[in-house]
Amino acid sequence: MAIGKNISLNLKENLEENNKILEVLGDYFYNKIFKLQHPSDCKIARFLVCKLEQFCGFGCVMHHISFCLSIALGTNRTLIFEEDGIKWSYNVRWNDIFEPITNCNYGEDIAPWLPINNYKDISARIDRQLFLDRRSDIPFEVNYQPEVLPKEFSEILFTQHSNPSLWFHGQLIKYIWRESPATREILEKIEAKIPFVEGPIVGIHVRRTDKFKEAQTRNLDDYFKWTDFWFDIENIKLLPSVKDNKNNLNKTIIQQIPRRIFIATEEPKLVIKEAKKHWNDKYEIFYNKLEAKYGFEEGDPIRYTKDSLLAIMAEIKILVQCQFVVCTFSSNVCRLIYELMQAVQGKDMSEAVQSLDFFYTETWKCKKMEAIDNYTKPLNNKDEINANKGDIIEISRPIWNGFVYGKNTQTNSSGLFPSHLLGEIFHSENFPIFYKEE
Structure with missing residues (x-):
């Protein structure tokens, strides 16, 4: 008994030490990125101009920006949005929702020198300002893509995290995702409705609507099989504490963790109705807004409104705080959740997401x-x-x-x-x- 207790204490101490190291590294990375993105003199800074995606959803946009930021870091350039992010998928400006990506200004620091050369032109990479195409428009693999790992920290990261490149990508997303004060106030009110302080919550992200164009749609039962499994395992972890005085398992006093789930989906009416019909007796079910409208297909104007953007941001932030999430890595949002969990929760969360289709990869198709x-x-x-x-x-x-x-x-x-x-x-x-x- 004492040996087991000592092992548990040692394991806890090691985990706490690992988490502290990851926290320190995360702060170091953030400060380095912030410094590069806020040069003391924008007139002499080297820039990489990133065109925000105008034809894809929020997760897709965030991954395009992380692609740009990773290359900017690798080439020691300050990332700046074309036209300061005025034009993108949503009908609001980037700076209306997030903190500016840099303290420099496109109108003053880029526009006077237009046209500028393209990053994919290798002979032009000595230029002070370069334009970076969408990844799909670049005919070859480029260095410093998001799944790469900084060699300077590879040794220590391999000892602290089971997927170092995932952790690094999470740091990129963390910097990009810096909400404006107004946005933060709105999102915090939504997050406050979810009782994380009362115990573990498992998240489910069900992507349907336009999903049939990219990957197979999964039944809700497939998601709940994994939530059941997770809670079953958590209950098993409590078993040593419920043995009777003869060291026999007393099934009548087994402690059960309350089963709470948060469901995020573009079809809340249909999905929540189905979940309550089949699992309401077993789970306490939380969700954002039953009447939320996200649009039913790519290009639907509803999908790109400010309300829709804030709704999906709130749901992502809630899912990122969950102890376990079930989703599909064919979805940009699912991968975004997985990446942010590594940075926000401050520990190795590489086993905290179960994908129902693909392995994790930043681009998923390759x-x-x-x-x-x-x-x-x-x-x-x-x-x-x-x-x-x-x-x-x-x-x-x-x-x-x-x-x-x-x-x-x-x-x-x-x-x-x-x-x-x-x-x-x-x-x-x-x-x-x-x-x-x-």
Whole structure:
């Protein structure tokens, strides 16, 4: 008993130390980004001009900005929005919702020198001002994309976090997501309605509407299977404290954690109604607004109103505070939640999100993973592929029944491969901003 207690205390102390290190690193990263984004003299600063996406939703926009910011950090340039973010998907200005991305001004520091060269023109990269296209418009892979890991901190991050590049991307999103005082006041009122102080809450993000164009729609039952599983495991953790004086498990006194969930979805009326019909007796169900309107397809004007933007921001912030979230990584919002959890909760939350379709990757449609062990498919099985430990598998379809569909780049064969035998591939690059001292 004493040995077990000491192990628990040591584990707790180690976790607290790890969390403190991540907190210190997070503060360091934030301050470095803030300093680069707020040069003392904008007239001599080097700029990367980012065009805000005008044809995609909030999660997509945030990931495009993180793409721009990561490249700006890697090239030691100050990121600035084209026309200071006046034109983007939503019918409000960026600076009406968030803090300005930089203290410099597009009209004064960029416009007088137009036209400027493009970042994808390698010969022009010595220019003081460069324009960065949308990622889809760049015909080749560029350095410093968000999934990269700063080489300066790779060693320490690998000892503190199980997915260092995810943690780093979370820091980028954290800087971008700096709300204006007015926005913060609105969102805090919505967040205050969710009783996080009363115990753990599991989040569910159900993306439907336009999802059928990109990925398979999942039944609500698929989400609740994982919420049930999470709460079941949490209850099992309490079992040692409910044994009787004969050291037998007393099932009559097992403590049950109250099951609370928060549901975010673009179809609140339909989804919440279904959830209450089938799970209301088991769960206390929270949600934002039952009458919320998010639009039903890409391009729907309702989807890009200020109210819609604030609603999805509030839901993301609530989900980020949850202990566990079930969603689909084919959704930008799901990936955004996962990334922000690492920065906001200040600890390794890499196991806190369960995707119902794809593995996590910042771009989701393109994922390369490494076989962590040898695998030989069953005899006469034409659907699966073999792999040796270290082979690279390019994944092109979602996880299904424990398998993914992909191509072994070593053998050039395609087919199903066990998802549990795949590991992350990490890439690191030098970021001058993190070792240059002024």
